[in-house]
Amino acid sequence: MIIDLKRCIGCNACTVTCKQAHGTAPGTFWCQVRASEEGTYPYATKKVLPTLCMHCENPTCVHVCPTGASYKREDGIVLVDSERCIGCRYCMAACPYEARTFDFGDRSGYFPEQEQTSYEAMMLEQHVKGTVSKCTFCHDKLEAGGMPACAQACPTHARVFGDLDSEELQALLKRGAYQARPDMRTNPSVYYLPK
Amino acid sequence: MSNITDKQSRVALVVSLALGLVGLAAWLYQLSQGLQVTGLNNTLIWGLTIAVFFAIIAGGAGLLALCGLSEFLGFMTSEQRSRGIAFAIAAMIAGGILVIWDLGHPSQFFYLMTSFNFTSFSVLDFWFLSACIVVAVVYLIAASSGKPHRIIGAVALLLSVGIIVVEGILLANNSSHHLWASSMNVISFLSGAFLGGSALLAAIAPSRKRLFVVALIISALVTLAEVGTALVAGTDTARHTMQLVVAGPFAAYFYFQIIVGIIVSLVLALRTNRLGLAALTAILGLAAEKLWLLLAGETEIWGQAHHIGPLQVVQQFSYWPSLVEIGLTVGAIGIGVFLFLLLSRVVLRRPAVVVE
Ligand code: SF4
Ligand code: SF4
Numbered sequence: 001m002i003i004d005l006k007r008c009i010g011c012n013a014c015t016v017t018c019k020q021a022h023g024t025a026p027g028t029f030w031c032q033v034r035a036s037e038e039g040t041y042p043y044a045t046k047k048v049l050p051t052l053c054m055h056c057e058n059p060t061c062v063h064v065c066p067t068g069a070s071y072k073r074e075d076g077i078v079l080v081d082s083e084r085c086i087g088c089r090y091c092m093a094a095c096p097y098e099a100r101t102f103d104f105g106d107r108s109g110y111f112p113e114q115e116q117t118s119y120e121a122m123m124l125e126q127h128v129k130g131t132v133s134k135c136t137f138c139h140d141k142l143e144a145g146g147m148p149a150c151a152q153a154c155p156t157h158a159r160v161f162g163d164l165d166s167e168e169l170q171a172l173l174k175r176g177a178y179q180a181r182p183d184m185r186t187n188p189s190v191y192y193l194p195k
Numbered sequence: 196m197s198n199i200t201d202k203q204s205r206v207a208l209v210v211s212l213a214l215g216l217v218g219l220a221a222w223l224y225q226l227s228q229g230l231q232v233t234g235l236n237n238t239l240i241w242g243l244t245i246a247v248f249f250a251i252i253a254g255g256a257g258l259l260a261l262c263g264l265s266e267f268l269g270f271m272t273s274e275q276r277s278r279g280i281a282f283a284i285a286a287m288i289a290g291g292i293l294v295i296w297d298l299g300h301p302s303q304f305f306y307l308m309t310s311f312n313f314t315s316f317s318v319l320d321f322w323f324l325s326a327c328i329v330v331a332v333v334y335l336i337a338a339s340s341g342k343p344h345r346i347i348g349a350v351a352l353l354l355s356v357g358i359i360v361v362e363g364i365l366l367a368n369n370s371s372h373h374l375w376a377s378s379m380n381v382i383s384f385l386s387g388a389f390l391g392g393s394a395l396l397a398a399i400a401p402s403r404k405r406l407f408v409v410a411l412i413i414s415a416l417v418t419l420a421e422v423g424t425a426l427v428a429g430t431d432t433a434r435h436t437m438q439l440v441v442a443g444p445f446a447a448y449f450y451f452q453i454i455v456g457i458i459v460s461l462v463l464a465l466r467t468n469r470l471g472l473a474a475l476t477a478i479l480g481l482a483a484e485k486l487w488l489l490l491a492g493e494t495e496i497w498g499q500a501h502h503i504g505p506l507q508v509v510q511q512f513s514y515w516p517s518l519v520e521i522g523l524t525v526g527a528i529g530i531g532v533f534l535f536l537l538l539s540r541v542v543l544r545r546p547a548v549v550v551e
Contacts, residue, residue: 027237064368066317067306084306087230087299089240090317096371098496101237102299105229129229130299184371 001137001151002172003050004193007158010035010048014150014159018052021138021149023123026110028101030135031150050159052150053078053099053135054180054188061091061100069131076189077137085131092132096184105129164189204536211533218526221519222296230299232519238496241489243482243516244297247524248290249362250391250482251531252324253384255286256355257392259331261406262338263352266345273341275400280335280351281538282395287328289531296523316365323358330354339542359388366492374436374492379421383488387481390414394460394474401470408464411477415457418484422449432495439491444513448487456480490514 010033018024018031031052038047059078062070069084070091080091080100092100107124109116116124127133138148146152151161162169177191225232235242262279265271271279295301312318334351337344363384366375390410397407425437440449455476463473494512516524 060369060371063314064316066310066312066315066321067303068310068312069303069306084303085300086303086307087301088297088307088317089299090315090365092237092240093366093369093372093493096496098238102230102235102240104231104235106231128300132299181371 001052001148001162001190002160002164002169002177002193003190004158004160004172005049005195006193007156008033008048008050008154009156009158010046011155013153013155014050017149017153018135022136023120023126024101024133025103025106025124025127026108027106028103028127028133030099030101030133049192050150051097051099052190053137054097054186054190055135055137056186056188058186060094060096060184060186064090064094066090073139077139077142078134079136079139080132080134082128082131082133085128087130087132089132096181096186097188100132100134102132103127103129164191204540208533208536211529211536214525214529215533216526216529217522218292218296218524218529221522221526225296225519225523226301232517234514234517234520239490239493239512239514241297241493242514243486243520244293244523244527246486246489247482247527248293248297249384249485250387250478251286251290251293251528252362253359253388253481254391254395254478255283255290256327256358257388257390258286258395259283259327259334259392260352260355260388261392261396262334263348263350263355266343266348270403270406271396271400273338273343275396277335277338277543278399278539279396280331280338281543282399282535283355284328284331284335285531285535285538286395287324287331288534289527291324291328292530293523293527296527316361316368319361320358320365323354323361327351327354327358335538335542355388356385359384366488369492372492372495373430373433374425374488374495377421377425377433379417379424383417383421383484386410386414386417387484391478391481394477397464397470398474401468404464404470407470407473407477408461411457411461411464414481415453418452418457436491436495439494440487443491445487445490448483448490452480452483452487456483 012033015029015032022030024030034049034051036047038045055076055078057076059070059072062072062078066088067084067086069081070078071081072078087102089102092102109120138146141147141149147161151159160169160172164173172193173191175193177193179188179191233242258279262271262276262283265276295304298304307318307321310318330347330351334344334347337347360381363381367380370376393403393407393410396403422437422441425433426441439445457480460473460477460480463469463476
């Protein structure tokens with residue numbers, strides 16, 4: 001995936017669509033837009049950084065996982081098998097991108113004053129309390145020929161998903177694309193184009 | 196140090212068992228509710244229980260190492276050695292229980308035992324700890340005969356040092372956390388084990404008080420070197436992280452370590468002969484040290500990910516253990532004390548503490 005920071009307007013459509021697609025619990029964000037402030041008044045600007053699991057080629061989360069619950073598929077997608085995860089959170093400490101979240105067991109739903117909606121209840125059932133989860137690159141959608149929900153929902157096409165070796169993505173990479181924290185030697189599959 | 200009577204020993208057994216049951220109840224409650232009943236979140240992922248785990252293992256492994264070393268240097272009587280090994284076994288089992296109680300999904304723990312993924316220092320930690328406990332049990336049985344056992348003592352010494360090094364690297368290999376990835380980390384873990392081991396040794400063998408005092412001074416120096424280097428000569432990130440420790444949300448734990456863990460322990464050891472209490476304050480200080488180390492290191496990634504400075508990090512985070520975490524910790528310690536008293540009665544056939 002390539003994320004063009006020039007195009008991103010920080011609208012959080014990706015954040016919301018990810019939560020809709022995966023029905024994650026409150027407080028769990030597989031995909032989000034991190035906002036910070038740069039400069040000082042009157043020249044202060046808002047800086048936005050869309051993030052997700054980088055699906056690293058050399059994933060530290062996989063190396064440290066004691067149970068084999070975190071694993072990398074042949075196609076490079078890094079996943080968590082919740083049936084093997086013991087919830088030790090070592091992978092969360094090891095990931096340099098804070099891409100993982102722990103399920104603390106809060107099932108109060110988005111509107112605690114009312115019961116969970118049937119959609120919430122159905123989706124939350126798929127998440128295992130006490131385990132770690134993260135972005136799956138919507139692998140089920142990919143297998144059906146689609147693309148990740150965040151890339152599909154982005155109104156400015158800031159998130160471009162595809163084969164990094166393809167002509168289209170190679171052309172984009174040549175526009176100064178960079179990876180986050182290259183010093184970590186994780187070789188992320190997600191690149192950023194500078195603002 | 197006075198003799199503990201049989202009645203006092205029985206009271207201690209009952210109290211420690213009751214504390215163990217409190218821990219068990221806290222764990223069952225946590226299992227039913229999830230870790231939302233702790234003070235942790237997606238950034239502060241390890242708190243009191245893991246800090247105390249590190250401190251208890253440091254004490255247990257440090258004491259076992261000293262028992263092994265004494266086979267060669269002769270600074271413990273065979274009685275003291277047996278007691279030391281029993282104490283070390285109890286501490287390491289209590290540490291093991293505590294780390295299992297900290298897991299989100301312990302029913303799948305079996306996969307840790309069968310994965311043999313030795314790139315994970317958790318797996319290495321598990322096998323080293325298991326090996327340490329097994330060797331210590333064999334050592335205890337052998338040592339109860341009163342004869343020297345140099346080979347098994349040497350094995351126990353090596354495994355004990357090994358587990359401390361593994362735990363130091365377990366944190367240090369999270370290279371995105373500068374605070375943990377520092378080369379000081381393993382040194383700090385080793386000096387912590389020396390402190391924990393010699394504190395427990397002084398409680399068992401008061402004549403070894405000097406070793407405990409030396410360990411307290413070394414531990415203070417290592418901590419000050421760690422903190423001072425980061426503040427004066429560190430990178431921006433290292434300095435900002437250390438500011439969280441000395442003047443930010445985790446300062447309470449840092450000053451607790453310095454005041455209670457070092458100064459109070461030193462005063463108790465030098466000015467009074469209350470070595471049991473001094474050992475307790477030293478180990479509490481050790482746990483406080485591990486706590487600030489964990490918490491400050493954990494916030495680093497958040498700050499980097501959000502491209503913000505330490506001021507905003509300070510506004511974002513604070514950590515106070517919940518009642519459930521306190522219950523878990525007290526419970527595991529209770530189980531450790533119970534095991535020690537039981538081992539003293541069953542294997543050593545004597546009350547828990549003897550006159551020097
Ligand atoms: S971003 Fe983090 S969780 Fe994702 S593959 Fe890389 S190390 Fe693992
Ligand atoms: S929390 Fe789960 S996925 Fe992460 S390291 Fe532990 S067992 Fe592996």
